[in-house]
Amino acid sequence: MKHFFSVGLSVVFAISSLLGCGKKLGEDRLPRPSARIASASQNFPGIMMITNPKICTATLVGRYTLLTAAHCVNQANGPITIQTPRGPQQSSEFMVLGSGVEGDPYDLALVYLPSPLLSEQEVLSMASGVNPGDNVLVVGYGCASSEALNSAGIKRLGSNMVSDVNEFIEVSTPGIQIKAVAGPENRAGVCFGDSGGPLLKQVGNRWMVVGVVHGAYNDGPGQVSQFVNLNDSHNRTFVSQYVR
Structure with missing residues (x-):
């Protein structure tokens, strides 16, 4: 049975679809888990934490625009706080594509900034998609495990x-259930607070966004993390049309 959870984190805890090409990979075709866990990082200044009321993750995809999940903002009860490299900023302007409910493949939102935060070089663009077997990065502000929400x-x-x-x-x-970006450093997943964060793929010498954290479900002794597919025509059009 799949037990699904979305991975925005409430502050009270301390702080038409595109089918994939290729077949699902079994564990025997995936990397052997490293003994090291996913670690803290100062890379990607364009990936930021947002709150209201949940802790979520968002990605700078335009000089004035952050990309996140709809379920991170569709119940906002005031301005969204953005933890930027220059300190906290607030925004009351956002646009959502989907409802953000469990299983929504259009769980996307754009949050608009009152002024540019970073240089054009820190803006992350969208890539054209991924296939099973592609190497990716998971980046987010979520907890290290469900037992350590703080x-x-x-x-x-x-x-x-x-x-x-x-x-x-x-x-x-x-080997984990709802405990990942923790987990083995080469098999990282998502945890509470990672919602809205990016899945990145390297294209040439650039890291580009291919997905946005929607949630995860337990699968046997492990966890499967799900990302909204930015190669879906509805999702790609939404971001391309409304980014600023």
Whole structure:
């Protein structure tokens, strides 16, 4: 049975679909888990923490625009606080594509900034998509484990390999349940607070956004993280049309 959870984190805890090309990869075709866990990182200043009321993660995709999940902002009860490299800023302007409910493949939102935060070089562009077997990075401000929710608010980074592309892009983290970006550094997944964060793929010498954290579900002794697929025509059009 799949037990699904979205991974925005409430502050009270301390702080038409595109089918994938290729077949789902079994554990025997995925990297052997490293003994090291996903670690804190100062890379990617364009990936920031947002709150209201949940802790979530967002990505700078335009000089004035952050990309995140709809379920991170669609219940906002005031301005969204953005923890930027220059200090906290607030925004009351955002646009959502989907409802953000469980299983929504259009769980996307754009949050608009009153002024540019960073240089054009820190803006992350969208890539054209992924296939099973592609190497990716997971970046977010979520907790290190479901038993340590107060560890949210620290940017963590880990790698993984795409295991499946269906309505969502999926990556698998073995041997844990709802405890990942923690987990093995080469098989990282998502945890509470990572919602809205990016799935990154290297294209040439650039890291580009291919997905946005929607949620995760337990699968046997491990966890499968799901990312909204930015190669879906509805999702790509939404971002391209409304980015500023």
